[in-house]
Amino acid sequence: MPDERRWVRMSEVAVAAKVSTMTVSRVLRSPEKVRPETCERVEAAIRHLGYVPDESASALSSRRSRVVGALVSTLGGSVFASTVDGLSQTLREAGYQLLLATTNYTPELEADFIAAMLARRPDGLVLTSTQHTRAGHRLLRSAGIPIVELWELPERPIDSAVGFSNRAAGKAITEFLADIGHQRIGFVGRPEPSDTRGQLRRAGYEDALAKRSLHAPRIVTPAGLGTDDPRAGAMGLTEMLARWPDTCAVFCSSDSVALGALSEARRRGLGVPADIAVAGFGDFEMASEHGLALTTVRVPGFTIGAQAARLISQASKRCVVDLGFQIVRRITA
Amino acid sequence: MPDERRWVRMSEVAVAAKVSTMTVSRVLRSPEKVRPETCERVEAAIRHLGYVPDESASALSSRRSRVVGALVSTLGGSVFASTVDGLSQTLREAGYQLLLATTNYTPELEADFIAAMLARRPDGLVLTSTQHTRAGHRLLRSAGIPIVELWELPERPIDSAVGFSNRAAGKAITEFLADIGHQRIGFVGRPEPSDTRGQLRRAGYEDALAKRSLHAPRIVTPAGLGTDDPRAGAMGLTEMLARWPDTCAVFCSSDSVALGALSEARRRGLGVPADIAVAGFGDFEMASEHGLALTTVRVPGFTIGAQAARLISQASKRCVVDLGFQIVRRITA
């Protein structure tokens, strides 16, 4: 590591530019309030001395940290990565920085994570979970900053929310499968109760079956696998066909799971979609036309992040933004 | 947004516990230096008042921010997501928080990004790019904190580095393809000069051809596509077979690209690996046994992040850690 650095202080810039620290501060935060010539002199001094402001001091003094915290369950599995990307880029454009923590699906620790973020006095907080522990909920409600819950439209949001209805999406894709002629549709997903969104998609699937007066739900949720593990799809399809051999379409709770189902179908020599249709969820990169060409539900991951960033940077009032979803038909169904 | 919050100050905790603020501070940072009974009294007051320390003030006073900055080109495309996951989790265990910025492959802005991070006075900085602008380089060298470059072993690292040799990996997988009987091997990848790692894999590919005295390099790099776009693989395979029809194996610069190649092969009715063998790079989740079953190079993405976190939290001295890679043979080659 390089030698301990001595940071240049604002007062040194002030001396060099023959102004007070207040003027330097103004040049940085509201240059329009400073006479152009003064401004230039200060900027020259800043460049010359290589001054980098200390945001901790700024935050302490101004009570604005220009930081936004994000609590994400995981970055693996493609699901939230693009959302964090959208957050990060959009926040930066608005002059904020992103403090990120991955909770790895451990709700018990949620309150600790939230407290750790709040210790930085962020100007906003973003969460991908919409289910909270009592302690977490209390901390969030009393934080006094915009809170945005993502990837769902909670019935009773803490503050704001940006997402779409997982239940409506599950229903829509199931109805779509029915519309294109599939009468016996199964659901392959994850069993974890902590995966609220997966549960909602499954509920949507059941809604569709009921609405169309099809059969009783055919649900398979292989246990003991990680989130979005393709094996869930492979094992799931196997179990599905064992229990209900006449199943002609499966809706998988995510594209990764659908990939596993596709792989298992191929292994069995089953034609897709002739023998078994497969639909996924997410429209991850791999689902694209020149990839798996998967029929799936496209959800606006990046936009969710970008929109959440805007809500916070514009200090919008409480709102719930439904960004919708889209059925994308490709060749697997 | 909830009403503006009045945060509880340490001095209020001190009053409630009938001690000085210093004792409260000690309870938080080094409880072993405080008499157990005092400790308990203070902790009770903290819980009772719902005190959440202000890290900005702490950072300002102690000159330790307990924040580590990470500059990542992108989170999409699966490449760095698991590394950031590893970073985030491991840093948290060590009591640090992660400040994340995605640069979206814009090297001109690198210096701005670095300066923005340095403004938080992080205790360490992690970068996925190993090529820097002059300005960026200067800032990094003089930052006075541990800097860790990831996913490559730079010849002249700024400080520390954690990764593997992309060139050796490209060479190894190409030699592997030769070993299993392929005499005419092509490379499909990305053309961007900013993608140093892709270039190095390609160089490794050429190394292998030369070493085995095979043919002249057969390199195809479809232009105008995003990083890790499966279309690059689809278009790449098409072009490869047009220019060198007898090609019997392709090494793709990433698993996403390999997915595109696989898709194109299927579209053409080409057997894999009978007619054309395909190898990828990365061993992303989709490459797994129950997914694409792709022959690929496994790289320790998560571990790279975790190890970088350790280097920083343990204030290790300058070092370059080679975490290696692994050829994973599945069914596509």
Next chain:
DNA sequence: TTGAAAGCGTTACCAA
């Protein structure tokens, strides 16, 4: 083991 005082580097507030 505990406490008092003096910063840490910036910005709010008010005055000139």
Next chain:
DNA sequence: TTGGTAACGCTTTCAA
């Protein structure tokens, strides 16, 4: 348009 002064909430340092 600019500057002086007093915080901001914590930790360092030194003394008790």
